[in-house]
Every structure is written in C-alpha cells, then in structure tokens.
Amino acid sequence: MKHHTxxxxxxxxxxxxxxxxxxxxxxxxxxxxxxxxxxxxVNALTQAGWMAAxxxxxxxxxxxxxxxxxxxxxxxxxxxxxxxxxxxxxxVMNAIVRSGSAAQKDFYLPKIAxxxxxxxxxxxxxPTTGSDTTKLKTTAVRKDGRWVINGQKVxxxxxxxxxxxxxxxRTTPLAEVQKKTDGLSxxxxxxxxxxxxxLTVQPILNMVNHETNELFFDNLEIPEExxxxxxxxxxxxxxxxxxxxxxxxxxxxxxxGYWFIDRATKYANERVVFGRPIGQNQGVQFPIAxxxxxxxxxxxxxxxxxxxxxxxENAGAEANMAKYLAAKASWEAANVCLQTHGGxxxxxxxxxxxxxxxxxxxxxxxxxxxxxxxxxxxxxxxLPKSY
Ligand SMILES: Cc1cc2nc3c(=O)[nH]c(=O)nc-3n(C[C@H](O)[C@H](O)[C@H](O)COP(=O)(O)OP(=O)(O)OC[C@H]3O[C@@H](n4cnc5c(N)ncnc54)[C@H](O)[C@@H]3O)c2cc1C
Numbered sequence: 001m002k003h004h005t006x007x008x009x010x011x012x013x014x015x016x017x018x019x020x021x022x023x024x025x026x027x028x029x030x031x032x033x034x035x036x037x038x039x040x041x042v043n044a045l046t047q048a049g050w051m052a053a054x055x056x057x058x059x060x061x062x063x064x065x066x067x068x069x070x071x072x073x074x075x076x077x078x079x080x081x082x083x084x085x086x087x088x089x090x091x092v093m094n095a096i097v098r099s100g101s102a103a104q105k106d107f108y109l110p111k112i113a114x115x116x117x118x119x120x121x122x123x124x125x126x127p128t129t130g131s132d133t134t135k136l137k138t139t140a141v142r143k144d145g146r147w148v149i150n151g152q153k154v155x156x157x158x159x160x161x162x163x164x165x166x167x168x169x170r171t172t173p174l175a176e177v178q179k180k181t182d183g184l185s186x187x188x189x190x191x192x193x194x195x196x197x198x199l200t201v202q203p204i205l206n207m208v209n210h211e212t213n214e215l216f217f218d219n220l221e222i223p224e225e226x227x228x229x230x231x232x233x234x235x236x237x238x239x240x241x242x243x244x245x246x247x248x249x250x251x252x253x254x255x256x257g258y259w260f261i262d263r264a265t266k267y268a269n270e271r272v273v274f275g276r277p278i279g280q281n282q283g284v285q286f287p288i289a290x291x292x293x294x295x296x297x298x299x300x301x302x303x304x305x306x307x308x309x310x311x312x313e314n315a316g317a318e319a320n321m322a323k324y325l326a327a328k329a330s331w332e333a334a335n336v337c338l339q340t341h342g343g344x345x346x347x348x349x350x351x352x353x354x355x356x357x358x359x360x361x362x363x364x365x366x367x368x369x370x371x372x373x374x375x376x377x378x379x380x381x382x383l384p385k386s387y
Pocket of ligand 1: 042122123124125126129130131132154155156157158196206210212362365366367368369370371386387
C-alpha cells in the first residue's frame with residue numbers, strides 16, 4: 001500500500017488554491033446570504049477538470065487517486081468555500097463507474113467529465129425509515145418495458161442543480177427476500193424529464209445554505225435501461241460509493257478544521273485586550289492547540305482511508321472512522337474559533353458563523369455518528385448487531 005507524505009500533492013494544492021482565490025470570502029458570504037447556488041464557482045471547478053478527478057481517463061476524466069481527489073475537496077473548504085454544493089458531482093458518478101453497463105458508461109461518463117451533465121444527487125433517505133435504509137418504501141415496478149416508481153424521499157440534495165439522480169428503490173418486497181439488503185435496485189433518473197411528470201420536488205429550508213429537497217414519486221415512469229447495476233443488488237451499488245463519499249467528506253472537514261485554526265490563530269495574535277494579545281493567555285491558546293492536535297490526528301485516518309481505497313482494499317472501517325474523527329475535529333475547531341473571536345465570531349462578515357453551521361452538518365449527514373459507532377462495534381470489534 002502506498003503511504004502519502006503531506007507535501008506530495010503540492011501541485012494540486014497550488015492549482016486549486018489559485019482557482020479558489022478568485023472566489024474570496026465575500027463571494028461565498030453573498031451566496032450564503034442569498035441562499036443561492038455557487039454556480040460560477042462550481043462551473044470554474046468543473047471547467048478546470050477538478051470535478052472529473054475520479055472519472056477514468058478513457059472516459060475523459062483525469063483518473064486521479066482518492067488521495068489526490070481528497071486534496072481537491074480539502075482545498076475548497078480550506079479556502080473558505082463549501083464543497084457541499086458540488087461534492088456529489090465527484091462521487092455520485094462512482095456508482096456508474098463501478099456498476100454501470102458499457103453503454104451507460106459510454107453515454108454518461110464523458111458528458112459528466114466535460115461538464116455537460118451534472119450527476120450530483122443520490123436519493124436514499126426516506127421520511128418514515130431514516131437510517132434504517134433497507135426498510136425504505138419507495139418501489140419500482142416493471143410495466144410494459146418501463147419502471148414505474150412510487151414513494152417518497154427526504155433530504156435529497158442538489159436536485160435543482162443536477163441533471164441525473166441515482167435513486168434507490170425496492171424492486172422485490174421485503175417479505176419476499178432472504179436478506180433484507182436484497183431486493184433493492186438503483187436507477188438513473190433524468191430529472192429534467194421527471195419533474196412535473198410523476199416527480200414533485202419540495203425544497204427544505206434548512207440551517208445551512210444546502211439545496212436539499214423532499215421528493216414525491218407518483219407513477220413516475222423511467223426507461224427499462226435506466227436500471228443501474230444488477231436488479232435486486234442496488235444496496236451493494238450504493239455501498240460501493242459510500243466509502244469514497246465518507247473519505248472525501250472527511251477531507252472537507254479537515255479543510256474546514258485548518259481554516260478555523262488559521263483564523264483563530266491569526267485573531268488571537270492580533271486582538272489586544274488587557275494590554276496584550278488574547279493568544280498570550282493560556283486559556284485562549286490551549287484550546288486552539290488542543291483543536292489543532294485533534295485535527296492532525298484525524299487527518300492521519302483520512303490518509304489511511306485514501307490509501308486503502310486506492311489499494312482497492314476494503315476501506316469500510318477507515319472511511320467511517322476518518323469521517324467520524326474529521327467531523328468531530330472540525331466541529332471542535334469551529335467552536336474554538338468562534339469562542340476566540342468573542343462577539344465578532346457572530347458577525348456574518350467574519351464568515352465564522354457560516355463555516356460553523358456548514359461543518360456541523362457532517363456529524364449527521366451523510367451518516368450520523370451513532371451509525372458509525374454501530375458499524376465499528378459490529379464489524380471491527382465483533383460486538384452483537386444492535387439493530
Ligand atoms: C442537509 C442534509 C443533506 C442530506 N443529503 C442527503 C442526500 O443527498 N441523499 C440522501 O439520501 N440523504 C441525505 N441526507 C439524509 C441524511 O443522510 C440523514 O439525515 C441521516 O442519515 C440520518 O437519518 P435521519 O435524519 O432519518 O435520522 P434518524 O435515522 O431518524 O436518526 C435520528 C437520530 O437517532 C440516531 N439513531 C437512530 N437509530 C439509532 C440506533 N439504532 N442506535 C443509535 N442511534 C440511533 C441517529 O444516529 C440520529 O442521531 C441529508 C441530510 C441533511 C440534513
């Protein structure tokens with residue numbers, strides 16, 4: 001397995017940093033205030049090829065490693081941006097790379113790589129079943145050479161800024177399968193034709209400027225060939241992409257964490273109260289040092305997860321642990337940064353309250369912390385399955 005050194009990806013860091021520098025704090029602040037989508041930023045990242053990092057070269061992507069791709073996401077967040085607007089574009093298509101037919105790969109991947117098609121929505125979560133994914137109730141039934149979809153999803157992100165969604169639905173009733181993970185299938189849903197023709201989208205106003213929605217399927221018909229992967233094995237198709245998703249989000253949290261530490265350190269050095277920089281007080285500097293140490297430790301697990309994925313080894317434990325540690329470390333860094341800034345931390349123009357809200361999400365989505373504990377308890381430590 002290849003081990004990475006911190007300075008290994010300096011060329012990627014420099015290039016992504018240069019692009020991000022064209023979108024300063026004011027840009028991201030305004031997008032947040034207006035609850036808008038960072039269209040210009042995402043377009044610039046796409047046109048520069050960064051969003052196609054994980055698409056194989058034969059399909060027009062750059063075929064980079066997970067480690068290299070994670071540096072891109074880290075740098076976006078470290079620059080003050082929010083990868084949440086576009087990270088789906090980097091990993092959702094993984095399901096097509098891994099499970100798509102030759103025809104699907106030939107059709108979709110070059111268009112995604114060229115930025116002609118956005119595939120950045122994944123529809124899994126449902127309002128009545130939540131984390132208990134295999135109980136999901138949305139169904140897909142074959143009828144006259146088409147699939148007919150009925151049901152409901154919640155918290156499905158970037159629908160309004162995506163052309164295609166990958167949908168998980170039940171194709172064989174739970175009562176008729178031996179394993180509860182069987183009987184689920186994945187589908188490619190063309191959102192432009194679906195909305196208004198069986199698919200209704202209801203945006204959810206939420207704590208962050210994260211475009212996310214409730215979806216209602218009422219006899220939505222999609223072509224038979226839009227089944228992605230093997231019928232009944234869709235849970236596996238989705239799972240294959242999840243370790244990549246968790247590892248990339250861990251890297252985003254690491255980027256956030258360094259952003260908070262940089263801001264806290266700078267302010268603690270500059271702000272003078274009681275005749276000395278506040279950072280001279282151990283009560284101010286120790287929590288910053290503590291948060292930095294936690295972040296550095298979390299970063300080691302992020303690299304370990306990348307290395308395992310790139311070595312094509314099972315990275316389930318490392319990807320989950322990296323996401324847990326990084327989300328926790330970035331949140332602690334956020335809290336310390338806010339505290340260090342005193343009242344000014346609450347002023348929007350400092351961007352701390354925005355990043356504070358943004359980084360908090362990652363202890364809940366795309367998988368909540370308790371589910372990670374549960375995974376590690378059962379699959380790493382051999383404790384009894386708890387649900
Ligand atoms: C902004 C945002 C964007 C999202 N984007 C997407 C998306 O694009 N696609 C998608 O499919 N989903 C998306 N999600 C959904 C997200 O993955 C879920 O919210 C998350 O997995 C938790 O599910 P839930 O909200 O139903 O919580 P629940 O499953 O209801 O759980 C609530 C709480 O109880 C805990 N809990 C539940 N059961 C147990 C147990 N057995 N043991 C211990 N603790 C337990 C959970 O850890 C959690 O803390 C998004 C969510 C948000 C907030």
